């Protein structure tokens with residue numbers, strides 16, 4: 763079990779590195795840009811367990827939110843529940859055996875100056891069976907905490923001015939943790955938008 767978990771972490775980190783290369787290219791940056799500043803570092807794995815619920819219409823597994831970090835790669839079992847918000851409507855993300863869900867987080871939205879958008883999502887409960895999901899959150903290298911953080915300079919121009927103030931991640935996390943659930947239910951990037 764431990765061995766397979768460690769193997770999983772090894773592969774998911776490798777996948778993260780590849781995705782950060784592709785995202786760098788998609789942003790028009792050098793292929794190694796996001797990797798070289800430490801985006802593929804500092805990943806944490808979480809395991810969620812949602813038991814079958816007798817009255818799913820009365821509750822939610824996880825309320826609406828955007829992930830606060832950079833990127834999340836999510837593995838889920840065959841029981842659906844994850845929903846994403848698109849143009850004001852909730853859509854089910856049907857589990858695909860062996861497939862992973864890739865979610866942009868708020869920090870990547872900020873770094874990309876809104877070129878990439880974090881996705882609002884939630885988890886609906888169900889009475890069909892127990893749901894298990896295993897997200898891996900990329901939150902950046904520990905050195906991110908005390909360096910100035912904001913939109914990537916190469917993506918800023920007169921025509922595309924920064925939409926976010928520069929800030930320290932340590933303060934952003936403190937603000938996020940101390941703001942009420944209602945305040946940060948939608949998006950954490952709004953905490954530092956210009």
Ligand SMILES: O=C(O)CCC(=O)C(=O)O
Pocket residue numbers: 808810824829836838843844883884885895897
């Ligand atoms: O269980 C899921 O599918 C999503 C969980 C989630 O959104 C989170 O941990 O941030």
Ligand SMILES: [Fe+2]
Pocket residue numbers: 827828829883
């Ligand atoms: Fe999430």
